[in-house]
Structure formats: C-alpha cells, structure tokens
Amino acid sequence: MKITKQTKYLTTKNYQELFNKLIKDTTKGLRVQKNGKRIRSSTTDGYIFTQKLLNEYVEQTKNELRIYLVNNLTTKEKEQAKKYYKKFFSEFTDFLYYEKDFYDNYVGSVVKGIRTFFNYLKIEHSLNIGEYHKLFYVPTEEIPIVVLSPEQLNYLISDIELEERLPDSLKVIKDVFVFGSTVALRFSDLMGLKNENLLFYNDTYHLKVTSLKTSTNTTIKLPKYAVEILKKYHKKQKTLIPTFSKSYLNKSFKKLATYLEFKEVLIKERTKRGVKYPIYKNKAKRQHYTLADHITTHTMRRTAITYMLRLGMPEHAVRKISGHSANSKEFFRYIELAQLFIDEHTDKVFEKITQSKPSNREF
Numbered sequence: 001m002k003i004t005k006q007t008k009y010l011t012t013k014n015y016q017e018l019f020n021k022l023i024k025d026t027t028k029g030l031r032v033q034k035n036g037k038r039i040r041s042s043t044t045d046g047y048i049f050t051q052k053l054l055n056e057y058v059e060q061t062k063n064e065l066r067i068y069l070v071n072n073l074t075t076k077e078k079e080q081a082k083k084y085y086k087k088f089f090s091e092f093t094d095f096l097y098y099e100k101d102f103y104d105n106y107v108g109s110v111v112k113g114i115r116t117f118f119n120y121l122k123i124e125h126s127l128n129i130g131e132y133h134k135l136f137y138v139p140t141e142e143i144p145i146v147v148l149s150p151e152q153l154n155y156l157i158s159d160i161e162l163e164e165r166l167p168d169s170l171k172v173i174k175d176v177f178v179f180g181s182t183v184a185l186r187f188s189d190l191m192g193l194k195n196e197n198l199l200f201y202n203d204t205y206h207l208k209v210t211s212l213k214t215s216t217n218t219t220i221k222l223p224k225y226a227v228e229i230l231k232k233y234h235k236k237q238k239t240l241i242p243t244f245s246k247s248y249l250n251k252s253f254k255k256l257a258t259y260l261e262f263k264e265v266l267i268k269e270r271t272k273r274g275v276k277y278p279i280y281k282n283k284a285k286r287q288h289y290t291l292a293d294h295i296t297t298h299t300m301r302r303t304a305i306t307y308m309l310r311l312g313m314p315e316h317a318v319r320k321i322s323g324h325s326a327n328s329k330e331f332f333r334y335i336e337l338a339q340l341f342i343d344e345h346t347d348k349v350f351e352k353i354t355q356s357k358p359s360n361r362e363f
Contacts (some may be wrong), residue, residue, distance in 0.1 A: 003069070008077065010067040012058055018067075019051045022120050031124070040213070050113035057095050063088070067121065070130040078130075085132040093139075103270040103277075104141040111138045141271040145333055146294040147303040150311065152262060153181055157225050165259055172242055173252040175229045179241055180300030182226050184308070184322045187297050188212050193240040198230070205230075216323035250296050257292035266291045305334045 003010075010018070025031045026044045033039055058065060065088075068081040096102045096110060118133035148156075155162065156178050166174060180190050189209050199206045205222045222230075230240055237243070244252070268279040268289045281289045301322070308318045315335065316326075324331040 005072060007069055008072055009069060009081070012065040015065040015067060016051070016055070018121060018125070019047075019054070019117055022117055023047050023051065025120075025124070031120070037215075046109060047113055047116070050110050050117075053096065053100070053110060054092075054114075057092055060099070061091065061095070063091065067118075067127070067129055068132065069128060071128045081130070082132060082135075085135055089136050097272050103272055104139040104274070105143065108138045108140050111136050139273065141274075142333075143270075145302050145306070146266065146291070146296075146299055147306040148181065148262075148291075148295075148299065150307045153178070153303060153307065155261070156181075162259065166256075170252070170256050170259065173249070173256050175232065176241055176244070176249070177253065177256070177295075177300060179226055179229050180297075181303040182223065183207055183220055184301050184304035184318075185209060185218070186211060186213055186301060186323070187246060189218075190241075190300070191239070191243045194238065195240065198240060211323045214323055218321055218323050220321050246297050253295045253297075253299075254293070257290075257295055260292045262291040264291050265289070266294055268294070302334070305331075309334060 022031075023044060026039050026047065027041075029038050031039060054065065057063070066081075066084060068077075068084070070078060070081070073081060093107060093111070096107045102110075115133050115136055115138070118129060121127045121129055156174060163171065163174075180187075183190070185193075185207075189211055192212065193207070193209070197207055197209055199208050199219075205227050206219055207222060208217070208219045210217050233241055265288045268281075269276045270279055271277070279289075281287045281293060305318060305322050308321070309315065315331075318334075319326065319328075319331060322331070
C-alpha cells in the first residue's frame with residue numbers, strides 16, 4: 001500500500017487489507033487491552049464478522065469504502081469527506097437493520113468494531129484520518145433481565161414430581177442449571193470448574209475461582225443441595241459438573257422448559273433505532289413467549305445475583321461473589337430488579353394491613 005502526498009483516500013482494497021491486519025495483530029496478541037491483558041478471542045470473532053458484513057455491503061450496494069487522509073485534503077474536500085461518512089453510516093446501518101434484520105444491540109456491536117478499526121489506523125499505523133468515525137454513533141437497547149424467583153428455583157431444586165418426570169438426560173441439564181443459578185459464575189468459569197476449585201474448611205465446601213474474563217477472585221460457600229449435585233458427578237469427568245457448549249445448553253434448556261410450570265407470559269421485544277418491535281413465538285398466531293421460553297445460560301448467573309440481593313445479602317458481598325466492579329452499570333440493573341421485587345412484596349404487606357379488620361378485643 002503506497003501513500004503519497006497526493007493520496008486523498010484509501011480504497012476498498014486498502015480498507016480490507018488494513019482490516020485483515022487488525023484481525024491478525026489482535027489474534028497474535030500484538031494488540032492488547034489497556035491493562036496489558038490479551039484481547040479475548042470472542043472480540044476477534046466480532047471483528048471478523050464486522051469485516052464480513054462490510055464485504056457483503058460493498059458487494060450488494062456496489063459502494064466504495066473510503067478512508068480519507070485529512071492532511072491531503074482541502075477545506076472543501078474535508079466537507080465532502082464528512083458528507084461521505086454520514087452517507088456511508090446511514091446506508092450501512094440501513095443494510096444491517098433491514099437487509100440483515102439486526103436489532104440495536106447487534107448493530108451497536110458492529111459499529112463499535114468499525115470505530116475500533118479507525119482508532120487502530122490512527123494509533124498503530126499513524127494515519128491522519130481525522131475524527132470522522134466519531135460520527136458513527138453506537139445504538140443500544142436495554143434488554144430486560146430474565147430471572148427465576150427464589151420460589152421457582154426452589155421448585156427446580158426440590159420438586160420430587162418434576163424429578164420423576166424428567167428423562168435422565170434432562171436431569172443432568174437441570175442439575176447444571178440449578179448449580180449455575182446458585183454460584184453466580186460466568187458461563188466460561190462455570191464450565192471450567194475443576195477439583196482444585198473446590199475447598200473444604202470450617203466443615204463446609206467452598207468454590208474458589210479466578211475469573212477468565214476479569215481475573216477477579218471469587219469465593220462462595222456452597223449450600224447442601226449444590227454439594228449433593230457435585231457428589232452426583234464426582235469422578236465422572238475432569239470437571240466438577242458436566243460440561244456442554246453454550247448452544248447445546250440453550251437448546252437443552254428449551255427442552256427442559258416444556259416440563260416446567262413457568263407458563264406466565266413474558267413478552268419479548270427488541271428495538272430498531274429505538275423503536276420497539278414485538279417478537280412472537282408464533283408470528284402467525286401472535287403467540288407470545290413464556291418465562292420458560294426465555295431460560296438460557298445467561299439466566300443462571302442473573303438468577304443467582306438477583307436472589308442474593310432479594311434475600312438481603314449486602315451489595316458489596318454480592319459483587320465479591322459475582323466479580324462485578326463497584327461502578328458496574330450491569331450490576332446496578334440487578335439492584336433495580338431486586339428492588340422491584342422487594343417493592344412488590346412490600347405493597348402486598350401494606351395492602352394486607354389496610355384490608356385487615358379492627359379487632360374488638362380490649363387491651
């Protein structure tokens with residue numbers, strides 16, 4: 001790639017070459033996080049998919065991708081460059097929303113990837129590309145946190161009739177879900193639990209885990225039912241609990257859901273450019289999803305964190321177990337959800353007080 005003082009912008013071919021370099025440098029560990037840690041492979045996968053979408057966009061629209069070099073532009077050309085980037089962003093996001101049928105959160109992750117690419121060009125390749133990429137705003141949507149209540153989790157733990165109805169394969173899936181909904185670990189940490197993570201002191205079992213994502217140390221005391229689950233699978237595999245891929249578990253949770261009594265409707269909505277659209281389980285019949293349909297691997301950790309807060313565990317103690325930082329926006333969402341549950345129960349108590357009839361008894 002040859003750049004001269006007469007080069008106004010880099011072309012689609014240059015764009016693709018440089019994006020390949022970003023992916024290669026990230027994969028090899030030449031790019032790291034601000035704290036010096038290696039960038040996760042899942043992040044690299046996001047870059048790869050972003051590049052794939054850009055290539056699809058170019059192929060379908062026949063539009064050219066450009067990277068303007070502001071040092072070589074006149075004032076008029078800088079204005080033209082600004083118009084180009086605005087038009088590109090509008091057309092590319094239209095492609096993501098209406099051709100690919102993506103929603104705000106996923107479009108946002110793709111836009112973040114493009115902004116990362118432009119920052120990479122400035123920092124790693126010292127290209128004076130200006131600040132045009134800051135025009136690319138990142139859409140977001142707040143997806144409701146789906147959790148099980150303590151009563152529903154207890155149903156999974158102790159209902160004998162449910163246990164008898166389940167086939168053996170789903171009994172294993174239920175055990176994994178119950179254990180995951182108790183210890184509040186991230187999925188990768190949960191599936192990587194080994195014998196060395198299990199400690200026994202003060203006559204009780206504890207899990208001690210260092211998070212793969214954040215390197216945070218977590219220790220949690222295990223209740224009796226969780227210990228019984230571990231004993232059930234002791235020595236059957238190298239890990240403390242049976243391990244599965246996230247996709248397999250999500251499919252298995254859907255099968256487990258057909259045996260559960262969580263039939264309350266839980267409307268599913270997603271947003272495009274901030275506008276909400278209902279997502280139906282059966283679009284033709286306009287049939288909404290139920291709570292059971294929403295159960296995924298994410299539900300385990302979310303359930304554990306929420307019921308700890310609901311049952312009165314101090315926030316700092318829950319964060320110590322979950323590995324969230326003190327200023328985590330995600331953790332504040334758990335606090336808000338737990339408070340909603342507490343408020344509902346408080347309302348019920350006050351309602352009973354106001355409805356109770358005065359006694360004729362004399363003091």
